[in-house]
Amino acid sequence: MASTIRVRATSNGDITEVQALIQHPMDSGFVKDAKGEIIPPHFIQQLTFEYDGKSVFVADWGGGVSKDPYVKFSFKGGKKGDDLKISWVDNKGATDTTTAKIQ
């Protein structure tokens, strides 16, 4: 199955802009399904971005982040062709990791 993490990382020489879109239901635990039962909480709690072995960005998320979550940030450094490692863990302990090339 394709990774749940889509990343676009582009460097303009000294700053790398990173956009990530992740496939995840992000259920808050406050919503009922069609049959009126509460959908249990199921959301990504932490998302980390690592470049050159160092963490460049850490996101701590609650149930209030939208489904198929998106985040954009940028950091100094990063060259074309370098690797950017992205991984997340959710409140059920599920995880996914991917490595993207900086364009």
Add this chain to the structure above:
Amino acid sequence: MDRTDTRFSAPRRLILQGIGAVALVGLGNIAFVSSAFAAANDKYPEDAFKAKTEADAIKALYGKTAEASDKVKLDAPEIAENGAVVPVSVTTTLPDVTSISFLVSENPVVLVASYKIPAGTMPSIANRIKMAKTSNVIVVVEAGGKVYSTTKEVKVTVGGCGG
């Protein structure tokens, strides 16, 4: 979105911490699995995500109260196209930013997202958040050991012409 108290009825968890029947236990706060990729001081702010008010959440996150600042620019819509996907972004000229957080005062859980900004990372973030109803969106920036914030009201109503 209907809102009711969360009941602890989730399927078997990986590791179950002995937590009392706390009302919001539904948030699934299993002991955070300290796996390789999470740096030591990036522990998930459990308590902040249990806070009922933004003041409590900010105190839980940063241990201080925030002071309003016009150096924190929050970009959010006047009327959200839909409460499920509200694009909000922040940028700031404050120096030495170490953390940025987004809160929605009327959500059942006020804290929505909290970001750690290591040195070298720009203090500017865009993301998409959920809003239960019309509410203040608050962005909080920790910079140089002090905590700043700005607030904007975003209107949210049900769409469509009626069930």
Add this chain to the structure above:
Amino acid sequence: MSIVRKSGNRFSKEIMLKNKSRMLRASTLSLALALLMAGATPVLAADSEVDFRAAYAAAETANKEAGLLRNQWTVTAAALAEARKAADKGDFDQAIASSKEAEALAKASIFQATSEKTLWKELEIH
């Protein structure tokens, strides 16, 4: 003159008010009166199950006819369900009232389908 409607939908008010300026047609007037008459059938006081069965059956037939015209309303089905639920609890007063309501809603949807066969042209872009 405020438009009475189930959900206080300010949007429909805007349309209705915006269109009030349009000229009325005599045939539309008579059609409206006929419709109001159909809606005001007296509610029978009898609360026996037999009356409920009759009222429910009438509502179902009317709703089936609306189905043939491909124009049922969701509220008709809701009223029928309401009637069935009340009858199951033995509350035949409510069951008959809901059946009557379902029948009238079904008839209104039939009327809508037939009158629209010609009225649809009014909005057509030329």
Add this chain to the structure above:
Amino acid sequence: MRSAIHLASAALALAALAFGAVPSAVAADTPNPPADAKAFRDFFTQKFPKVKLEDFVNGPYSMNEDLHRQWEEKEQFPPYEFSVDMGKEMFSKPFKNGKSYADCFPNQGIGIRQNYPYFDEKEGKVITLELALNRCREVNGEPPFSFLKDEMAALTAYMAFTSRGKPFDIKIPDDPRALEAYQNGKRYFYTRRGQLNFSCATCHVQSPGERIRAEVLAPALGILNAMPIYRSEWSGMGTISRRFTTCNTQIRGVPLNPQDDEYRDLEYYLSYVSNGLPISGPGARP
């Protein structure tokens, strides 16, 4: 059941009164699709002179600046990306009998969405993309998908994606049944239904750009060009079938079955009068 009977019939009667006859020109009896399409396009370009013709395909986002900015924000990394990828993957995976969707469609299904729906003279009916996809599955011994979302949305999302920018090119062959299907679709579009007594036109012809509670109404011109759509409201993908049926329910009309003749003809009419406008699907919507 809060709505009492007088309420329903009163609302209906007043609606009928309010829509008093407009001194409209006598509509020609035999339908004239090219003239309709021109009048349809002129109506919207005159009503919204500042909106470029091809921007009508952006629906509510071409009607409101605040919404347009939120849309641009989402389009940077749109939520329908996963659906397009899933559709692409499904296109490459053969069925159990070794065939695949590419074998059912001209040009392997790539860049052809703008030609759908078309009128099939053998069957004497309109064939929509969603119907053709499920028929392709059934012909190859595979169970059909729901017409509303998930797999059907993924397949149509991928096919739409490969047609982006190509103008709608819907044809009405010289066949009285085709003309009748077109006219049937037009009639459905303008017919008021449901207890709220709205037709598609009430919202999308008379009040585009206005709000219905939180949502800004899209103009009918180009309203199908972005299909299928990822709606924040559904927090998921939805096909044309899903949009038609949910619209019916919202005005308290009982929806027909997806891909019933009325819906196929409605899609035929709506696509035809949007001929020339570019395909922009899949789209993101409120």
